[in-house]
Amino acid sequence: MTARRRLRVRVHGVVQGVGFRPFVYTSAAALGLSGSVRNDTSGAIVEVEGDPAEIDHFLARLRDRPPPLAVIESIETHDIPTVGGTGFTIADTSRSDGGRTLASPDVAMCADCAAEQRDPSNRRYRHAFVNCTNCGPRFTIISALPYDRASTTMASFAMCAECAREYADPADRRFHAQPVCCPNCGPALRYRDGDGGITDGEDALLRARRLLRDGGILAIKGIGGYHLACDANDERAVAELRRRKRRGDKPFAVMVPDLTAACAIAEVDDSSARLLCSPQRPIVLVPRRREARTADAVAPRNPDLGVMLAYTPLHMLLFGLPGDDAGPAVLVMTSGNLGGEPICFTDDDALERLSHLADGWLMHDRDILVPCDDSVVRVVCVGGADNQTESLELPIRRSRGYAPLPIALPVSVPPTMAVGADLKNTMAVADGKYAWLSQHIGDMDDLATVSAFDAAQRHLQQLTAVEPEVLVADAHPLYRSTAWAHRNAAGRPVRTVQHHHAHIAAVMAEHGMDGSQQVLGFAFDGTGYGSDAAVWGGEVLLANYKGYQRLAQLSYVPLAGGDISVLRPYRMALAHLWAAGIEWEADLPPVAACPADEQRVLRQQLETGLGCVPTSSMGRLFDAVSALTGVRQVVAYEAQAAIELEGLARGVDGGATTYTFDIDRSGNPALIDPTPVIHAVLHDHRAGVPTAVIGARFHCAVADLVVRLACEDRDASQTVALSGGVFQNALLLHLTLKQLQTKGFHVITHRRVPPNDGGIALGQLLVGNCG
Numbered sequence: 001m002t003a004r005r006r007l008r009v010r011v012h013g014v015v016q017g018v019g020f021r022p023f024v025y026t027s028a029a030a031l032g033l034s035g036s037v038r039n040d041t042s043g044a045i046v047e048v049e050g051d052p053a054e055i056d057h058f059l060a061r062l063r064d065r066p067p068p069l070a071v072i073e074s075i076e077t078h079d080i081p082t083v084g085g086t087g088f089t090i091a092d093t094s095r096s097d098g099g100r101t102l103a104s105p106d107v108a109m110c111a112d113c114a115a116e117q118r119d120p121s122n123r124r125y126r127h128a129f130v131n132c133t134n135c136g137p138r139f140t141i142i143s144a145l146p147y148d149r150a151s152t153t154m155a156s157f158a159m160c161a162e163c164a165r166e167y168a169d170p171a172d173r174r175f176h177a178q179p180v181c182c183p184n185c186g187p188a189l190r191y192r193d194g195d196g197g198i199t200d201g202e203d204a205l206l207r208a209r210r211l212l213r214d215g216g217i218l219a220i221k222g223i224g225g226y227h228l229a230c231d232a233n234d235e236r237a238v239a240e241l242r243r244r245k246r247r248g249d250k251p252f253a254v255m256v257p258d259l260t261a262a263c264a265i266a267e268v269d270d271s272s273a274r275l276l277c278s279p280q281r282p283i284v285l286v287p288r289r290r291e292a293r294t295a296d297a298v299a300p301r302n303p304d305l306g307v308m309l310a311y312t313p314l315h316m317l318l319f320g321l322p323g324d325d326a327g328p329a330v331l332v333m334t335s336g337n338l339g340g341e342p343i344c345f346t347d348d349d350a351l352e353r354l355s356h357l358a359d360g361w362l363m364h365d366r367d368i369l370v371p372c373d374d375s376v377v378r379v380v381c382v383g384g385a386d387n388q389t390e391s392l393e394l395p396i397r398r399s400r401g402y403a404p405l406p407i408a409l410p411v412s413v414p415p416t417m418a419v420g421a422d423l424k425n426t427m428a429v430a431d432g433k434y435a436w437l438s439q440h441i442g443d444m445d446d447l448a449t450v451s452a453f454d455a456a457q458r459h460l461q462q463l464t465a466v467e468p469e470v471l472v473a474d475a476h477p478l479y480r481s482t483a484w485a486h487r488n489a490a491g492r493p494v495r496t497v498q499h500h501h502a503h504i505a506a507v508m509a510e511h512g513m514d515g516s517q518q519v520l521g522f523a524f525d526g527t528g529y530g531s532d533a534a535v536w537g538g539e540v541l542l543a544n545y546k547g548y549q550r551l552a553q554l555s556y557v558p559l560a561g562g563d564i565s566v567l568r569p570y571r572m573a574l575a576h577l578w579a580a581g582i583e584w585e586a587d588l589p590p591v592a593a594c595p596a597d598e599q600r601v602l603r604q605q606l607e608t609g610l611g612c613v614p615t616s617s618m619g620r621l622f623d624a625v626s627a628l629t630g631v632r633q634v635v636a637y638e639a640q641a642a643i644e645l646e647g648l649a650r651g652v653d654g655g656a657t658t659y660t661f662d663i664d665r666s667g668n669p670a671l672i673d674p675t676p677v678i679h680a681v682l683h684d685h686r687a688g689v690p691t692a693v694i695g696a697r698f699h700c701a702v703a704d705l706v707v708r709l710a711c712e713d714r715d716a717s718q719t720v721a722l723s724g725g726v727f728q729n730a731l732l733l734h735l736t737l738k739q740l741q742t743k744g745f746h747v748i749t750h751r752r753v754p755p756n757d758g759g760i761a762l763g764q765l766l767v768g769n770c771g
């Protein structure tokens with residue numbers, strides 16, 4: 001008989017609040033091992049004793065088949081003296097030593113809970129708050145670690161005897177599920193109409209569904225805040241929501257009850273389907289089906305639809321279970337706020353700030369501790385080998401369902417906070433080889449967002465226990481995020497990082513590069529403060545974390561009047577025509593769109609440089625081409641002109657004609673001159689070539705440009721990094737990747753953080769510590 005063995009196993013990672021201890025318990029029991037499992041602040045500690053071969057099996061299970069929501073970062077084992085015994089126990093949470101646990105993100109309702117909600121014989125039939133160790137709110141209800149009910153917003157709900165029994169039973173799937181509750185002891189639903197009339201319980205749901213069916217606008221409390229909902233097939237209701245939200249043409253996301261309903265309104269491929277059904281349940285951008293009844297006003301002139309599946313038990317009830325009166329089959333679900341403001345997440349705030357936006361409120365009394373917007377992801381088809389298509393998940397907004405999962409860093413850093421940039425702000429903290437990015441905070445253009453930043457930052461620090469010794473900010477002297485860092489430095493160093501260097505560092509970090517090699521970084525985006533105080537955005541940087549060399553840039557054109565030229569692409573088109581020495585002929589769409597007075601002032605500005613900043617922005621060049629081809633002259637949301645141009649060009653063959661940028665290598669950096677491309681666009685436009693074909697040729701020209709520059713600088717690096725908001729363009733990313741791979745480059749693109757400024761904090765963490 002072999003000698004018994006006892007092991008202490010330390011498991012680091014996301015193992016609290018994800019059913020890890022019951023899993024350990026059942027695994028050990030099945031293998032006849034004795035011992036115990038407990039949480040501590042760095043994860044979980046397991047002791048197992050028994051037959052050495054069974055212990056090996058046990059360890060293999062830990063590694064290979066952990067619960068679906070667990071993220072195991074490491075497993076350390078030590079032999080310790082045997083103590084005998086036969087039972088296996090789950091010890092209570094202890095706060096023994098240092099180290100760090102990782103909080104779980106919020107998780108969509110699981111299949112088991114959904115089945116209970118539909119089962120008339122189950123005690124949680126029709127329960128709006130059903131959850132278990134595999135699902136439910138986490139990040140948005142936890143105030144501190146370790147993860148115990150007392151430190152969540154469920155603390156005020158005393159468990160009934162039956163829930164308490166499930167919670168205490170290691171064999172139950174609700175063992176230590178902190179938000180566990182039932183209709184007898186959990187939160188309650190309430191509907192409030194526009195006049196303040198109150199309806200409770202099931203009738204609240206009926207009223208809410210009726211409001212939606214009658215074309216009204218409902219404020220509904222979700223996981224990370226309030227949404228505004230209306231019937232997505234009702235053109236009038238959607239237009240009214242758009243008017244009240246002062247939303248312009250910015251697309252709304254829609255919610256459907258299941259995948260079948262998603263496929264009815266959009267073209268959902270396998271990868272998108274997997275994402276839609278994942279526990280994160282993000283909004284997935286998918287091509288819309290023209291024949292679907294979805295109102296045009298949901299996403300005017302946009303080729304895609306942002307679709308998500310119902311992710312809370314309350315959403316499922318709102319759509320209706322079998323036997324309920326039918327409500328709308330597709331709902332607009334947009335964040336509960338006025339355009340630009342942070343999302344409402346407290347009941348008082350929702351009643352006040354949404355009073356002119358909503359006709360009724362579907363609320364409940366489980367508090368949301370921190371706001372967290374829905375995440376947005378798109379799938380980009382990339383060329384695989386031998387006609388195999390491969391696809392790539394591209395995060396556009398990393399928030400609910402993902403925050404605060406850590407991102408492993410390739411190099412160790414001291415405790416650091418990076419404050420991100422001013423658009424699509426996301427901040428981050430790091431310590432050692434872990435970085436935690438906050439949820440999406442928003443554009444730092446008003447006080448409300450700055451205070452949302454404060455709150456998000458405090459919460460993230462509580463959950464991670466990182467005490468930053470260094471702060472890192474964007475080099476832009478006027479960014480509010482940078483000012484925040486200086487204001488809150490309290491004697492700590494504030495290091496600043498060039499915007500596009502941070503973009504490239506972010507994609508390097510995601511791919512585990514330790515910085516010993518340089519990459520050819522293409523940072524194409526709308527804006528970013530350059531080291532010469534110009535507005536950069538069409539940059540080719542030879543970079544590692546320590547520094548960068550600007551190998552090439554898009555030639556400067558004057559950006560006249562700052563933001564006004566961002567909102568009016570016709571002005572960028574006129575600036576590019578002026579820079580290319582082309583007359584402003586009245587037949588050109590941007591010339592026709594620009595009032596005569598404005599033309600006069602603009603010409604004067606361009607000629608004198610008064611009120612102009614030089615810009616090398618690739619985003620602005622897309623705007624200019626969109627205006628030149630008559631696609632869009634004025635935008636209501638960021639990148640609208642480029643998105644509509646991409647929408648037209650998708651799936652269109654540009655034919656044999658190609659547009660080519662000039663590259664002037666006489667200076668340093670090399671200058672990329674778009675003049676020949678502008679000429680070619682005008683020539684085709686005047687010759688009556690369809691706009692979609694011109695758009696396709698322009699996208700190819702930008703992809704060709706990247707490939708040409710990469711080939712010319714191949715000696716410097718074989719690795720090409722693509723980042724910046726312009727690479728959210730699925731067509732451009734697809735074309736660029738395919739050609740670079742054909743030429744044998746190793747190409748790295750974003751998979752975990754967005755290519756836009758929502759990913760910049762990750763790059764700041766590394767550059768700020770390695771520079």
Ligand SMILES: [Zn+2]
Binds near residue numbers: 112113130
């Ligand atoms: Zn569940």
Ligand SMILES: [Zn+2]
Binds near residue numbers: 159161162164181182
């Ligand atoms: Zn209960």
Ligand SMILES: [Zn+2]
Binds near residue numbers: 526757
């Ligand atoms: Zn940027």
